[in-house]
Amino acid sequence: MQMSSIVKTTADILFPFILIYGLYIIIHGHLTPGGGFQGGAILASGVLLLLLAYRYTESTKIVRQVVMKSFESTGLLLFIIAALSAMVIGAGFFFNWLSPGGFIFGDVVAYGSAVANLNTGGLIPMMNIAVGLEVVGAISVILLALLSGIKEKI
Amino acid sequence: MIEMILHAFILIGMIVAAILVFFFKDLVSAAVAFGLFSFLLAIEFYLLQAPDVAIAEAAIGAGLTTAAFIIAIRGTARQEGDEV
Numbered sequence: 448m449q450m451s452s453i454v455k456t457t458a459d460i461l462f463p464f465i466l467i468y469g470l471y472i473i474i475h476g477h478l479t480p481g482g483g484f485q486g487g488a489i490l491a492s493g494v495l496l497l498l499l500a501y502r503y504t505e506s507t508k509i510v511r512q513v514v515m516k517s518f519e520s521t522g523l524l525l526f527i528i529a530a531l532s533a534m535v536i537g538a539g540f541f542f543n544w545l546s547p548g549g550f551i552f553g554d555v556v557a558y559g560s561a562v563a564n565l566n567t568g569g570l571i572p573m574m575n576i577a578v579g580l581e582v583v584g585a586i587s588v589i590l591l592a593l594l595s596g597i598k599e600k601i
Numbered sequence: 602m603i604e605m606i607l608h609a610f611i612l613i614g615m616i617v618a619a620i621l622v623f624f625f626k627d628l629v630s631a632a633v634a635f636g637l638f639s640f641l642l643a644i645e646f647y648l649l650q651a652p653d654v655a656i657a658e659a660a661i662g663a664g665l666t667t668a669a670f671i672i673a674i675r676g677t678a679r680q681e682g683d684e685v
Contacts, residue, residue, distance in 0.1 A: 472656065480652035488660035495668050586665060593669060597676040 450500050458500035465493035469579075476575035477568040483575040487582025494587045503594050515587040522581030529573050545569035608648065615641045626681045628674045636667035 472479075473486030498506045533542035546569030547555055554566045618638040625631040639662030646655040 481656050482653070485653070485656040485660055488657065488665065492660055492664040492668075495665060499668065499672075590665075590669070590672070593672045593676075597672070 449502065455500050458496045462493055462497060465496065466490060469493060469583075473575055473579040474572065475563075475565070476579075477571045478563040478565065483578025484582055486575075487579040488586065490579065490583040491586035491590070494583065495590055498590055498594060503597070506594075507591070510587060510591065512588060512591050515584045515591065517584070518580050519584030519588065522577045522579070522584060525577035525580065526574055529570050529577060533570075541570075543569040543571065545573075604648070608645070611641050611645050611648070615645070628679060628681060629671060631681075632667055632670040632674065635670065636663050639663040639666065 469486045469490035471486075472481040472489055473483055476482035476486065494510055497509055500506075501509070530541045533544050534540060536544055538544055545551065545553055546567075547553065549569055552566055552568050552570075552572050554564055556564065556567050615638055618634050618641060621634040622631050622638065625634060639658060643655045643659040643663060646652075646658055
């Protein structure tokens with residue numbers, strides 16, 4: 448089924464905004480509601496918009512299954528490397544060794560501050576990013592597998 | 602008082618949406634009613650001071666699940682009880 452050009456144009460216009468919103472939810476995961484999973488789901492719904500607006504043969508040129516699978520694997524690897532990296536310096540599994548005074552995300556949270564500081568949290572923002580990558584890859588692979596099973600020309 | 606009225610409206614709307622999902626024979630209408638149910642549930646979560654769950658419910662329930670149902674309906678039959 449061929450979608451109308453209204454749907455295609457709307458999807459093209461809305462896609463970058465949904466992408467920015469999902470990335471915002473992921474990056475601010477340790478400060479505001481949301482986090483890796485929610486932001487990844489929002490990013491995947493943006494990918495879904497492209498998949499539904501275009502035909503399957505067209506949309507697989509934009510959203511490639513190999514890329515989504517590598518996103519998923521990269522997210523999982525990043526998460527487990529971030530968890531294991533604390534053991535290199537002699538601390539326990541998942542120890543947040545970056546939190547006070549690390550080279551990135553290392554600021555100390557000001558006491559009683561009303562203004563949230565993005566540069567805090569240590570390993571937690573990195574793990575949010577890893578979970579976001581993993582979720583967007585996994586859900587996109589599921590949707591591509593669902594769409595590829597339809598015999599009708601989408 | 603105004604919060605109670607809002608809660609009552611949303612909960613009644615959720616019940617109506619769930620009953621509509623049961624009674625619709627057109628499966629696309631049923632999927633859209635299920636999306637409405639998820640949307641109202643997300644608003645209810647937000648009213649109950651759980652914005653984290655509300656974001657997850659809005660993205661997964663109202664967005665991705667509805668789309669997955671519609672993709673599956675496209676692959677099979679539109680009406681309930683049809684032969685494929």
